Amino acid sequence: MPITKPVPAVNRLIAGLPDTERQRFLANCEQVTLNFDEVLAKPGTPLLYVYFPTQSFISLTTTMNGATRLGVMLIGEEGMLGISLILGLNLSSLHASVLGPGQALRMETAQFCRELELSFAWRRLLKRYLYVMMGQLAQTAACNRFHLLEARLARWLLMAQDRAQSDRFHVTHEFLALILGVRRVGITKAASTLQKRKLIRYRRGDIRILDRAGLEASACSCFCSDNSLYSLIMQAS
Amino acid sequence: MPITKPVPAVNRLIAGLPDTERQRFLANCEQVTLNFDEVLAKPGTPLLYVYFPTQSFISLTTTMNGATRLGVMLIGEEGMLGISLILGLNLSSLHASVLGPGQALRMETAQFCRELELSFAWRRLLKRYLYVMMGQLAQTAACNRFHLLEARLARWLLMAQDRAQSDRFHVTHEFLALILGVRRVGITKAASTLQKRKLIRYRRGDIRILDRAGLEASACSCFCSDNSLYSLIMQAS
DNA sequence: GCCTGTCTGGGCGCTAGCGCACATAGGGCT
DNA sequence: AGCCCTATGTGCGCTAGCGCCCAGACAGGC
Numbered sequence: 001m002p003i004t005k006p007v008p009a010v011n012r013l014i015a016g017l018p019d020t021e022r023q024r025f026l027a028n029c030e031q032v033t034l035n036f037d038e039v040l041a042k043p044g045t046p047l048l049y050v051y052f053p054t055q056s057f058i059s060l061t062t063t064m065n066g067a068t069r070l071g072v073m074l075i076g077e078e079g080m081l082g083i084s085l086i087l088g089l090n091l092s093s094l095h096a097s098v099l100g101p102g103q104a105l106r107m108e109t110a111q112f113c114r115e116l117e118l119s120f121a122w123r124r125l126l127k128r129y130l131y132v133m134m135g136q137l138a139q140t141a142a143c144n145r146f147h148l149l150e151a152r153l154a155r156w157l158l159m160a161q162d163r164a165q166s167d168r169f170h171v172t173h174e175f176l177a178l179i180l181g182v183r184r185v186g187i188t189k190a191a192s193t194l195q196k197r198k199l200i201r202y203r204r205g206d207i208r209i210l211d212r213a214g215l216e217a218s219a220c221s222c223f224c225s226d227n228s229l230y231s232l233i234m235q236a237s
Numbered sequence: 238m239p240i241t242k243p244v245p246a247v248n249r250l251i252a253g254l255p256d257t258e259r260q261r262f263l264a265n266c267e268q269v270t271l272n273f274d275e276v277l278a279k280p281g282t283p284l285l286y287v288y289f290p291t292q293s294f295i296s297l298t299t300t301m302n303g304a305t306r307l308g309v310m311l312i313g314e315e316g317m318l319g320i321s322l323i324l325g326l327n328l329s330s331l332h333a334s335v336l337g338p339g340q341a342l343r344m345e346t347a348q349f350c351r352e353l354e355l356s357f358a359w360r361r362l363l364k365r366y367l368y369v370m371m372g373q374l375a376q377t378a379a380c381n382r383f384h385l386l387e388a389r390l391a392r393w394l395l396m397a398q399d400r401a402q403s404d405r406f407h408v409t410h411e412f413l414a415l416i417l418g419v420r421r422v423g424i425t426k427a428a429s430t431l432q433k434r435k436l437i438r439y440r441r442g443d444i445r446i447l448d449r450a451g452l453e454a455s456a457c458s459c460f461c462s463d464n465s466l467y468s469l470i471m472q473a474s
Numbered sequence: 475g476c477c478t479g480t481c482t483g484g485g486c487g488c489t490a491g492c493g494c495a496c497a498t499a500g501g502g503c504t
Numbered sequence: 505a506g507c508c509c510t511a512t513g514t515g516c517g518c519t520a521g522c523g524c525c526c527a528g529a530c531a532g533g534c
Contacts, residue, residue, distance in 0.1 A: 064383065091368075422492090
């Protein structure tokens with residue numbers, strides 16, 4: 001069995017459960033390693049498992065006309081994949097793939113539905129999480145419309161850093177272009193500006209955040225708004 | 238009491254309830270007239286009433302930094318205002334104002350919560366409606382990113398026509414600019430192209446759809462996707 | 475060592491939409 | 505009638521990002 005990081009590998013949603021429920025839930029979960037670029041959900045198909053990233057993170061993208069894609073959400077240890085089950089629907093409308101490889105907990109969807117029925121705490125928590133997601137979705141929509149690429153890129157890098165729980169992660173310009181809905185060259189230009197300002201450093205897909213504060217200053221306010229909304233709703237008694 | 242239109246004034250969500258529940262629910266509703274530009278919800282504040290438009294429609298917009306706004310959703314007889322209550326939160330994250338004046342049914346939020354607790358059918362219906370809204374939100378995000386203004390305008394006009402249940406309604410270029418997140422001049426340009434092509438006609442804020450089929454051809458595919466998603470999810474047994 | 479595939483950088487002409495400023499026209503009010 | 509306010513139309517220079525293409529640079533496999 002591989003040695004895990006010294007940091008306890010938890011998921012914030014699961015951590016939000018009352019002690020006894022959490023124990024029971026964890027006992028029914030399965031620990032898995034997610035590999036880079038692994039596809040966990042396709043639009044229009046049901047999910048087999050729900051996932052709770054602990055040290056990995058997942059990217060959700062919309063698909064238009066089957067071709068064009070656009071990143072709409074990033075899921076790390078603060079969230080889960082499969083939230084639509086709280087609405088009683090096992091149907092993904094988005095594409096989900098692994099962006100940050102690593103550990104996650106998972107559970108079969110049928111089993112998870114049973115857990116939901118049993119646990120008021122789970123339902124309450126996940127309804128709140130869904131509310132936050134909707135808020136962030138609306139925020140992202142506006143962000144894509146109004147903010148300049150450099151600011152959006154900075155925002156995204158910060159979000160990724162939080163979810164990777166590390167100041168380095170792997171993502172190429174090509175991939176960023178797909179997620180932010182721009183050309184690859186656009187990313188190259190924006191990223192190299194950030195690099196010249198010593199905020200980040202990258203080399204063949206390995207990105208490293210050098211100056212988080214500076215990056216926050218370059219990012220649009222959406223990053224802040226998202227975080228405020230999350231803590232406002234999720235920690236509310 | 239004013240004479241209503243010959244068309245039966247119903248709301249599709251309410252119509253989706255089983256007969257006995259619908260009767261009871263309607264008995265507890267209040268019929269109101271919504272006035273143009275009336276504000277029904279502000280971000281960060283609780284709702285007093287939930288609204289079910291029957292012949293009116295409501296526009297939802299995000300607010301960024303308090304200033305810039307962007308339309309994200311349109312609510313007519315196919316939907317409701319106050320869906321976040323299904324998540325157990327009485328908190329609007331969006332701005333809601335009346336765009337198409339007319340009749341609507343409303344209920345106090347506290348009362349509505351009680352109805353939700355009592356009715357499995359309501360919960361099921363509204364969870365599905367929320368799922369559809371999320372899908373449409375993601376679609377709109379991508380639409381705003383990729384599609385040209387003229388197509389987005391055409392899409393919006395079609396959505397408004399459906400919700401107004403009429404081929405004419407009132408909305409100025411200025412307002413459209415706000416909702417679509419562009420300059421007023423941009424709307425003037427796009428709208429006059431549509432007018433030259435005899436798809437629409439407008440004069441001082443009074444818009445009339447002349448050629449729906451033609452407009453559909455000019456609109457982006459998002460209009461179709463939205464409708465498909467709605468009927469797929471809402472009519473499913 | 476070489477070769478191939480992936481990743482990053484840069485140039486060039488183009489367009490949608492921006493910001494700003496001004497012009498015209500209809501409707502309602504006095 | 506005269507006036508003002510709102511709604512629409514137009515012109516001009518500017519920029520972010522597009523599409524396309526090619527160049528260099530590094531890594532891994534043979």
